[in-house]
Structures are given as structure tokens and as C-alpha cells.
Amino acid sequence: MGTTDLESVPEPKYWHLKTVLSDALDTEFAVGEILPNERELAARFGVARATLRQALEQLELEGRLQRRRGVGTTVAPPRVGVAVGDSTHGWTDGGADAWQSVDSVEAVPPAAVARLLETDPDTPVHRVRRTRIGQGLPLAAELLYVPAESVPGLAAIDTPSGLARARAVLRELRRLALEGRERSVELGSARADDAKELDRLPGAPVLVVTTRYVAAGRTVAVAVATYRADTCRLTFGDPHDSEELLAG
Amino acid sequence: MGTTDLESVPEPKYWHLKTVLSDALDTEFAVGEILPNERELAARFGVARATLRQALEQLELEGRLQRRRGVGTTVAPPRVGVAVGDSTHGWTDGGADAWQSVDSVEAVPPAAVARLLETDPDTPVHRVRRTRIGQGLPLAAELLYVPAESVPGLAAIDTPSGLARARAVLRELRRLALEGRERSVELGSARADDAKELDRLPGAPVLVVTTRYVAAGRTVAVAVATYRADTCRLTFGDPHDSEELLAG
DNA sequence: AAGTGGTCTAGACCACTGT
């Protein structure tokens, strides 16, 4: 006796560190408070900075921390509940849902999108860029792909691109009677352009919501929205109890 | 003239590396194929192993690669589409949906769950553990929290815990007429127990789906399901076109 | 035993933010 083999399953240091920090965040820090810098924290816990960073990365992934280069690491507020599945409003822009059009161009969609649209992979379609704002911060960046056949009314409009064009595309879309939509959510990492829109570094983890809009038995549009995974909690179904009400 | 300042926005090495590897995966490798090991890849690209690993981590996060200690790095198959929003079946166990009960105990729920259940934070509730299998691999691990008031019929059953108890709880739940449910999806990292169930290391990225089941105006149960973020694409809405049909 | 990915170190320099 005397020798305890409790160490038979040695927990990685960064994992243990994460637990310790997580508890400290609950008890000793307030939302928005700035933590000591990484070099000092590493010294305090007696680990290399890289190991400390591994723990911080996990906590940031879980939405507990927010790190900004040149500024510091702060305690993050609870994640924002963002309604995604609300079927009452479809293409609304501005207003309560806070989608904001940015611009529109004609572009060849990614192969995966072309497959959903059932269009030729090399044929350009309308591509509308939108941003979603909530609580003052950018939540999501979206690219909406619309084949020309879906919005025949556009042929009469001469704005070639830009914000006016984006609004024109959405206006035409709203005329369609939607039969339904189909959504999927997966993990991704922010492309350079989305990252800029979301005020994050490229590669930041995002929740990619792909929506297929169906009208008259056809896929009339496909939206690919990337939500900041660190700050967003996507909510589906009856939104009667979600945080959206508070933001009103 | 002569000096080009194209380097004014120097891309990080690991980011560029990720792009190169991603293209190589598309063109030079087949699903399931084993990549050269990390030390060799690093040498081949002239970077430190840590930098190479940063690129691999991103690709794994995006579901392009699968890494297993002691084995190697393989090219991952496309993500599995997993239906989550299907409201036709609720508590089904086994069968087409492939939920499989593991066991059940009485336990105090996490604070966040207690808040949803509107129960006292210190009062234990039934906790059923289930696993979801698809294409031969574990997709999700779930903890279903059920207050005793929701399943009064259980008082007459004497199995204290285990698989039999889990099935008994589900049987009682199926008697309830569900009014609706409310779901949210967010990014998390696998706790040690879930990680084991999912055949991943602790801290692996997961999609956490929290479901609140409502019957007779009350929250009768809360499920917290953690899906492997690397292999799963969660689908919502009409599942008529999802991959589930192929798996039948 | 050999080979793989996972963890950890100690240090360096860079990019960005504030003052």
C-alpha cells in the first residue's frame, strides 16, 4: 500500500488548466473583465505559453472567452440566441430581423451550391451578400444564390450590381410563394471575406447554415450563412421564448 | 517601379498550407487513403511540425481529414446528413432512427438544464443516456433529463437504474402528448464521458443540440445531444430529401 | 518494437491596438 495509481489516466495539462480557468471565470471574474495576459497566466500556472494558449482556445471555442489581438482576453457574455427556423418571414431585410443587404453581383456558385440549385456548375447566378447584426455586433455573413430563372422580373432592371441590385433581387424573390425550406447546420471555418465581415480572423470557427428555398416544386434559391460560433447559439422552432424578444 | 508590395498582407503559413493540402485532397487522394505522416509532411513543405499540425487541425475541423493516434491521418468521407428536426417521431428508440438507450440514473442536472426544466437546481431528475449510430459509427451522445413529475407512472416500477430503467422512462414519456419542442444548436467541446462514447478525444469539437420538450404547457423533458462536429451535418425541416433515406 | 498522432517546452519574431 501507499502507492496510489490514480495517475493511470494522466489528464493532459491543458485540459486540467481549462477546468481550473473555467471555474475561476465562474467565481472570480465578471463579464467583460480583462484577464491577465498570456505570458503572465502561463507563468502563474507554471506552464509554457503554448500550453496555456491551448486551454484558452478551448474556452474561446466554448464561448467563454473572447480574445483580441493588441487588446487582451476578456470574459465573454453568454451566447446570443439567434432565431434561424422562423418560417414567418423569409426574405425580410432590415427591420426586426436585422438582415442587412451589402451588395450583389453575378458569379459562378461553388460546386456544392450548384448541385443544390440543380443548375449548370459553370453558369453564373445572382449572388447577394447580406449581414446579420444583433446586439451591436455582427452575427452572420450570408451569400444568397439566386438563378436568373427564379427572378425573371430582374431582366427589366438595369442596375448591374451593388446595393441597389441586391435590394432588387430580394424584392423579386418576395413575390414568390414559398412552399418550404430545408436547412442544414455544420461546422466550418471562416473564409477570408466572411471573417472580415464577422470581425474575426480567417479560420475562425463558424456555424454554416445552408438553406434551400423551394417554390413551385423547384429550388429557387440557396443561402449559405456563416454564424460566429463563439458568440451565437442558433435556435429553431417556435421562437416565442427566445432571446429575440428581449432585443426588440 | 520594380518593387511589388503584394506581400503587404502576408498570409500565415498554416493558412496557405491548408489551401494547398485542401486542393491536393481533392485531386490526388481518395476517401480513406492514408496521408504521409506529420513529420514527413512537415519536412516536405519545409515547415515545423507544429505549423503543419495547425493546418491539419483546420482541415479536420472542416471534416476533410480524420486523425487517429497510433494509426495515421486519413481522408474523411463527406459529412453524414443527420435529421434532427423531424417532428414525426419523438422518443423512438432503436429502429430507423438508430437511437440506442444505454442506461439511466437519478442525478442532479446541470444548472442550465435545471433552468430550462424550471425545477429546483438541487433536485435530482431521471437522466437517460442514449447513443445515436449511423453508417456504423457513433454520431451522437445524448443525456435526456426528465423530472419525476413528468413520468408519474414510474413510481410503480422498481428497477433502480440501468438499461431496463432507461427503457421504462422512455416508455412512460411516449404516453405524453407533445405540444411542441424547441431546439438550439451551438458549438461545444466533448466532455470526457461523451468523448468516450463518440470515440474521440476529450475536447473534440461537437455540435450541442439542446431540445426542450413541451406538453400541457410545461417543459416535460430536456435533451442535450452532442454530435460529432467533424462527421455530422445536422439537417432540419422536411426530411424527404435527406440522406436518411439512403441509409434505410 | 516500430511508427503514429498528442502533448509540452522555451524561445523568437510579427501584427495589431492602444496611448
Add this chain to the structure above:
DNA sequence: CAGTGGTCTAGACCACTTT
């Protein structure tokens, strides 16, 4: 400008799987 987090290196050892 000083201070922050972000990137990168070269090396070591560990845990795990397969042979």
C-alpha cells in the same frame, strides 16, 4: 511607443496502435 495576442521553430517525450 509599449503591450497584447498570433505565428513559427526545433526539439523532446508520451500514449496509442499495429506488427
